[in-house]
Amino acid sequence: MNKFVYFFGGGRADGNESMKELLGGKGANLAEMAGHPDLRLPVPPGFTITTEVCTYYYKHNKKYPPSLKKEVETALKKVEKLMGRKFGDKDNPLLVSVRSGARRSMPGMMETVLNIGLTEKTLPGLIKQSNGNERFAYDAYRRLIMMYADVVMEKAGGIEVEDGKGIRKTMDEALESLKKQKNYTSDTQLSVEDLKSLISEFKNLVKQRFGREFPDDPWEQLWGGIGAVFASWNGRRAVEYRRIEKIPDDWGTAVTVQTMVFGNMGEDSATGVAFTRNPGTGEHQFYGEYLINAQGEDVVAGIRTPAPINEYSKNPQSAHLPTLEKLMPSVYKQLYIIQKKLEKHYKDMQDIEFTIEKGKLFILQCRVGKRNGVAAVRMAADMYKEKLIDAETAVMRVSSSQIIELLLPMLDPKAEATTKAIAKGLPAGPGGARGRVVFTSADAVEWAQKGEKVILVREETSPEDVDGMHKAEAILTSKGGMTSHAALVARGWGKCCIVGCSDIEINLAEKYFTTKDGTIIKEGDWISLNGTKGTVYQGSLPLVDVDLEHNKSYQEFMKIVDKIRKLKVRANADTPRDAKTALKFGAEGIGLFRTEHMFYGEGSDKPLFLLRKMIMSKTEEERRSALQELFPFVKNDIKATLEVMQGFPVTIRLLDPPLHEFVPHDEEKLLALGKELNIDVNELKRRADSLKENNPMLGHRGVRLGITYPEISEMQFRAILEAAGELILEGKKTMPEIMIPVTCCSSEIAHQRVIFDRVYKEVCSKLKIKKIPFMFGTMIEIPRAALTANKMAEEAEFFSFGTNDLTQMGFGFSRDDIGSFLPDYIENKIIPDDPFQTIDQEGIGELISIGINRGRSTRKHLEVGICGEHGGDPESVKFCHKVGMNYVSCSPFRVAVARHAAAQAVAEEKKQSTNKKKVSKKRK
């Protein structure tokens, strides 16, 4: 027969830390604290009913296993013995709390009932225990009735009520009404008589509402409480939370029944929360707050200002209050020793709940403390230095989002907490921003030039908007997905961006937008964006920023990261400025240099014009002449970036987009172009139209341009080789990797290589140079290329997976068009995640695996990397490590995130292999 109840207390426990699946996080932790020989902390004794009971309960139509009752009674007897009190005893009653505890923490999602065992009959005993503190005892009884009515009778009883009409609300109103009537400002002013009258009123309310009496029987209360906790596992909020956090429904919760201790038994009692290190900064200092004569819920409620436990914990609000260290020096000392023990034992910063009942310290709970990004990094770096943890653990202690948090300015969380969002979209570019709304790229540029901070609001963006996007503080679009043009560009720049914000409707003609809640935002109005969450606020919210270069802990932490990771990290960078940023963030090369960038944004007028001239050429001769004019721009552009990246590889991708992307869309610009090119505008339109495609994604682009117009590839090869050659002549190291995009078969690469080899000879001879180092490789971004990778690797010296396109073609999802169905897919759990954000390992990952394995079957040491957006996504980076890539490449602002994820991949791998060893040892 299974054991369903695990006792803890008095320096021993049935369970321990490793039994989280059975006892829940809380139960396992209490057992550990109570029973582990290194700890044996003063935990109020109690017992935990296992998660198996919860599973049983739901499988058996809300019945308990038959043996449970007996086990609970036995355990309770042990508690009574330890405490010297008796459950339901009128002279010296034992009161208990009933709490939930799932395998993984679900803070606030399930229910708790306190003060169970308190009845009219046992009240006098409690008064006696509190040295005649009648007010305390009646207040405890009042609290029990309120909580019980709410949690057990109403919620667990399945009574449906309208929002704000629950029993709890009614009771709160009665309480408030009494306070008002008596002119009280605080609950503590309530007299015994007041409490008695409230208790009587509450009991009446219970009877009226539920048609039965408040159960004034300890055992009925106890089983009611236990049942309510189990019921709360399937409460609406808990179910929702699990869905979001991906916690399986069948895990179930444990229930912990534990002796009540009271921090509100008088001035010698207190309750508090402490952290073994500062959770806001990471500083290695004992930090905490407490309240004299209060219960835990008072601390959480935030009605009274808590006092600092020590000098270190003082803040402006609490500086005048007495520290625990001063007020109860011996208790503080005891607590201090305990927190040291706890951190040493758990090897992580602990969040400790404690209560002092009549001068006696109890530890109610301890758990790994939450911390922000700055603190996480500092703690990890410090604990590694202190040899508390090893490098792998340090790396796992910081989450990717905490790294991101460190990198970006953000809206001040305090300001956000008090401001209502007016709209919500997809968080495409993290961080925060504020600015005045503009609706066109031109306006963004104009306003920005006047020194205004602007936020560009558009339905969608296109390459023509790049100038305005660049000038804007942030971008907000009403359409498009996480990998729409706006999202891609913004992420590349580390710019705050929200896309697909369907809550807003834009009126471009009259330059305003309205939100779902009816707010109208006009051009020039201030808004603020939280690009990490996707929320839009009206007005200008303050920003907070961090400085990494002088953040010693960050630098130390990243050294640990770099020590253990195996995957190299490069950046996608198109300009010397981007390249410098990339180096600053620790990039070890450029994994994607897009030759087409020079035709967008600042300084692009002349090259774009020449490109358009080339595109509009009717004959090869015309095209060659335009290309010749374009050549110096391309060469200088490449040379400048190669120069910044001396000693590092730079992967230069040949022209990728379909040519029509560069053709002006509007009549006016087309007219101007016609004039400049001296082509009749109708003829020009005809040529432009002939470039239009039904599915440009699958059209005439990438290497297909290089095959139909070999002279375009030729010009680019020449530019790369001359740039590299000139640098070598200047005594500089350079390593260009020439990358052919959009290939689907090896003969495409071979075709381009013939041109390259010819140009190579010509350049070497022109520059009088023997050798220019280079690699010649390909993107793998078309399913067929991955499937025939053994052939591709015959021609390609390296592969760079273009997972954006691979995902588009592998799924048949156009990333520009997924907005109309992907939300329904996620909503209906058809697919777990947006595959453009995190690599779909099952399908696209399979293509990548096939590609790498087949590629290396031909060329053993084939260099393999990834240069899509996924290169900056932590889960995807880990996948890249797992499948044996050599490097990932991501936007400069993501380099640190990728380095960290790469290190975590190694740490996770190590942990898994250790676990496997453990398992196999056990088997022996």
Add this chain to the structure above:
Amino acid sequence: MNKFVYFFGGGRADGNESMKELLGGKGANLAEMAGHPDLRLPVPPGFTITTEVCTYYYKHNKKYPPSLKKEVETALKKVEKLMGRKFGDKDNPLLVSVRSGARRSMPGMMETVLNIGLTEKTLPGLIKQSNGNERFAYDAYRRLIMMYADVVMEKAGGIEVEDGKGIRKTMDEALESLKKQKNYTSDTQLSVEDLKSLISEFKNLVKQRFGREFPDDPWEQLWGGIGAVFASWNGRRAVEYRRIEKIPDDWGTAVTVQTMVFGNMGEDSATGVAFTRNPGTGEHQFYGEYLINAQGEDVVAGIRTPAPINEYSKNPQSAHLPTLEKLMPSVYKQLYIIQKKLEKHYKDMQDIEFTIEKGKLFILQCRVGKRNGVAAVRMAADMYKEKLIDAETAVMRVSSSQIIELLLPMLDPKAEATTKAIAKGLPAGPGGARGRVVFTSADAVEWAQKGEKVILVREETSPEDVDGMHKAEAILTSKGGMTSHAALVARGWGKCCIVGCSDIEINLAEKYFTTKDGTIIKEGDWISLNGTKGTVYQGSLPLVDVDLEHNKSYQEFMKIVDKIRKLKVRANADTPRDAKTALKFGAEGIGLFRTEHMFYGEGSDKPLFLLRKMIMSKTEEERRSALQELFPFVKNDIKATLEVMQGFPVTIRLLDPPLHEFVPHDEEKLLALGKELNIDVNELKRRADSLKENNPMLGHRGVRLGITYPEISEMQFRAILEAAGELILEGKKTMPEIMIPVTCCSSEIAHQRVIFDRVYKEVCSKLKIKKIPFMFGTMIEIPRAALTANKMAEEAEFFSFGTNDLTQMGFGFSRDDIGSFLPDYIENKIIPDDPFQTIDQEGIGELISIGINRGRSTRKHLEVGICGEHGGDPESVKFCHKVGMNYVSCSPFRVAVARHAAAQAVAEEKKQSTNKKKVSKKRK
């Protein structure tokens, strides 16, 4: 040491038929005819120099193996002995021909030299041999000089000349000039004196042109001839031919040196060509033609009308001429016996070249005779009946294109031969057609209603053109590829169609088109199309047709086909009419019924309007109401087709195209719709615009519609099930297979299945029916679906590969947009074929293999088919057999082709396994 020379003649031979690789087709055949005990035919003796010598020749800088000279001399001695003549002998000279012969026939691509060994010195000997026929001898000498100068001295000498300026042309002009001067109309009128003067003139011309004398030495002539044949292997035309026919360059050619026999030695001499059966009809009758006193080249030249060899071979032109049977009865009888022997030996219809020299019959060559489709089918069926060949051989005797030839009306080849094409495009829909040119779908409909035959000429077609396309005799587009809308639709209908005809430029406004050669074709002008070749003619060319139902041979042949094939063949059909056609062509079910067809073409007004209403609905409620109105149309549509196909499976695909495909494109129609729907036109435009997509191919379509609007799937499920249920109640057998399109993961199918199961119960209960048979499956047309087929098969009971989309996504080729680069790809041999025509086995085929294997790993007896255009492509059908599909589905007009290809797949497999057995036996 390798043997380089193989002798034949006098009833024996060193080689035989099986040595084609070494001796070339001609050499092996001559050896077989001369030496095989069953044959021992009167072949002029000679010898063959092996293809290895050719390879050696090109590897060793055009030098021969040292032993060759001796071997040639030895072989020639044997010939001399047999013929009783001597090479170079002035009294009784032996003359020989030197001919090429590759492993596979390359007709007319390589060179031949005749009459070698004829010199001023040996001329008298030849005169003696011809009983003093001086004219004959000088004419032979004249021919030798012309041929030798052209082939050996100029072409093989590498002398480059402008077109029309070659030595041959110059000599021809000299000959013509002489004839004109003498008022001759025929070469035969040339006197001995004339010939002597020509010979002298020719020799001067040779000296002038090449700076050296015509070699009047037999051995120099012989080696020159041999060298010229080897040289011609790498001649421009031969190289091009090999490229087209995919013949490897390193095969090389053999050279056959053979005794000259002369059909022009007088009235007792003749030359002719005969076939063991009629190559035009397949009738089992000896058929042939001959010319008295002529050389082989005279027959080919077609200057004189050849006479029939027997009564059967008479035609209106030749009916008056004496038959060989009458003229030389004993020679005819000998020939008749030989042809019987040959067919029995080779078990196929033989094409025989013979020469009669002074009453003596010589067989110069025999080979498998070319035949047209009708004849091929008849011969195969007959020979199978005659037990000459087995079923597999019969099936292999007919090519797919011959089957196609049988199915379609075609332009009269005679008319085509005398008409110049005005343009050439891609042959998208085979067969022939003629009609008057119209430029819009509306015009096509209007003119057709007036009884005019029209050809619709457009830049490209769209679903809105379907009406006009249907009414037109044929379709001609200036843009688009082999799988453009026009091509697909036309092929589905078995309609003649030429696409991507860039030779024409359309002026839609003024309704005319111009061709590259300047021809202007106006609306109403007649043109004729050969859709098999892609040629366009001005005017109305006659058509020829075939009748299959009364073609007994065809019916017999298809029975053989059906007996051996394993793959089932279904048809893609959307209407009862199509379904009937499909049955007529032998379809065993419908593999693709497109629900959307009912919104195109005739009778679609009402359903299309309702569909548009549904599309333009703003709420689910509106949508449901429109769907309800649409329901009866859909149900009746499905029911009618199910009824036709009683007892056969019908795979019904849910709505596939993106919704915007159904939204009217032009302002006027949109206005009308707005009025009918009572929606403001601007609002309507907004809604229409919101449906537009950047890459509709990868957009909101297929199952994605069913997930965002489950009510659309629901309506379709209900329509299918009610249709099937009602038929069952009417006592009819029906087997609908419900097919979910555009799936990329199994949960999509599961999502739809939940809806289906609910509707199934509702329909069963409504119709009071216990069970409606059905299968529930999916298209596999997205790479991810193939890669995760093990998962897909958990939900899908059948797979149908949509290889069009699989090719689009696998290659990243939008079939609407490949026109801009695919021609360059084919041209540059980047890919061997248009992958939309024939499955790319290496890449897309790999996806299919993975899909089938993984699918069957989950569901062992998973039904697998294909329903793309490839289902009607013979090579692709064979691939489908190889990878273990259960069926292919193609357009009704392709069903016979697919059945035949499926049978060939089995035959080829059997042959391969026999060959393997042979090889392994040999090894033992």
